Amino acid sequence: MACGAVGLGSLAACGPADATEAAPASTAHTADALAGEAPCASLPATLTVNGEVNWTVECSASATYSDPGAVAVDGCGNALTVHSYNSGQNPTPREPGPNPKVEGDYAVSYWAQPPGGHAVAATRWVKVDDRTAPTLSLKGAAHIVHTCNRPFVDPGAEATDACYGPLSHVIWRTGEVNAWAEGTYTVTYTLTDPGGNVATPLTRTVEVVDCPW
Numbered sequence: 151m152a153c154g155a156v157g158l159g160s161l162a163a164c165g166p167a168d169a170t171e172a173a174p175a176s177t178a179h180t181a182d183a184l185a186g187e188a189p190c191a192s193l194p195a196t197l198t199v200n201g202e203v204n205w206t207v208e209c210s211a212s213a214t215y216s217d218p219g220a221v222a223v224d225g226c227g228n229a230l231t232v233h234s235y236n237s238g239q240n241p242t243p244r245e246p247g248p249n250p251k252v253e254g255d256y257a258v259s260y261w262a263q264p265p266g267g268h269a270v271a272a273t274r275w276v277k278v279d280d281r282t283a284p285t286l287s288l289k290g291a292a293h294i295v296h297t298c299n300r301p302f303v304d305p306g307a308e309a310t311d312a313c314y315g316p317l318s319h320v321i322w323r324t325g326e327v328n329a330w331a332e333g334t335y336t337v338t339y340t341l342t343d344p345g346g347n348v349a350t351p352l353t354r355t356v357e358v359v360d361c362p363w
């Protein structure tokens with residue numbers, strides 16, 4: 151038994167009098183509490199957060215959050231029930247847990263209460279972060295031959311982002327095509343998502359030909 155190992159109290163105080171009669175840890179707890187002598191409670195309990203205490207999670211519209219939880223033991227090494235707040239594990243609307251679909255900083259709290267002892271608590275800080283660039287793609291061909299003397303309508307580009315979803319509306323286009331002057335023009339499409347990640351720029355060349363003048 152752990153109590154015997156740490157040399158505090160007697161085996162009788164922390165567990166069954168006969169060490170050969172193994173009893174569940176919870177039974178030992180109850181016996182201690184009822185007896186009014188709680189050597190296990192007099193020793194500090196410990197709570198350990200599983201996984202990373204400062205955890206960065208990649209933002210993704212398709213992700214779900216799964217909390218690694220925590221474990222706790224009393225001063226004698228007996229397992230304690232760990233309660234959590236905002237872990238996403240509790241069926242309470244106000245405790246949805248970290249949302250991996252939305253960038254932000256979230257806190258998950260854990261605590262355990264040994265019978266007759268002091269509670270122990272810890273917090274996990276979860277940062278949902280968008281660190282991935284959006285995907286940018288051209289609509290239409292990368293090289294277009296355009297007949298002079300009629301307006302050129304750019305087919306544009308489209309973009310999606312794992313965290314922010316469709317981002318075609320914020321693509322930045324530079325470069326003009328003069329549809330009334332022969333030549334080869336370059337149009338460039340760039341995009342930075344709200345997380346500050348820059349997509350690989352794309353270009354299109356437009357060749358204006360056959361001007362009547």
Ligand SMILES: [Ca+2]
Pocket residue numbers: 280281282283284311312313314343345347
């Ligand atoms: Ca992104």
